[in-house]
Amino acid sequence: GAVVSQHPSRVICKSGTSVKIECRSLDFQATTMFWYRQFPKQSLMLMATSNEGSKATYEQGVEKDKFLINHASLTLSTLTVTSAHPEDSSFYICSAARPGLAGLTNTGELFFGEGSRLTVL
């Protein structure tokens, strides 16, 4: 079964509204989750690293106020696209790193959600 669950899988919204995407780690506690954006026929672009109990770390060029990330528990991280515009339409994917040896993220395995297709009209 799925190790990381992402919801919703598809969402269509009007320009100016906000959309929330949830990412849940089902099998393990994830202190760190990652949010990616993927354009058609391109690879993944890391948007931010979500840290449980603290502020997310955003990649250069990603607007913090536009893409709000909350990691309130060890199994849930949310991405909220605020005041969405058509150019925000994309495929958003989350991932969680399962801790490996000694609970270290850097020896663990990365699991992805199924992705969320956002279409802003």
Place this chain on the structure above:
Amino acid sequence: KQEVTQIPAALSVPEGENLVLNCSFTDSAIYNLQWFRQDPGKGLTSLLLIQSSQREQTSGRLNASLDKSSGRSTLYIAASQPGDSATYLCAAYNFNKFYFGSGTKLNVKP
């Protein structure tokens, strides 16, 4: 900064062929390297994870090798099947981030 490159970008083979996908990375100080598969419109599915201390991992018809010193990893697919058609991505982990290649789009023709 780590840069990950995958060659070829696309590959089309007849069913039954053995094939090799390549992944190279510029910084050899990685903690692990992972191979994924992505089907159109879907998330990524983990195929194989190779820790920095390992040289290869196998799962079924898949075998992944890792040569840190040369900054290379290969994914070997034996007896390819049409169901193997997908985009394959590799990701190197260091500097507390996962760095992805742009992927190899594989098409296995029946």
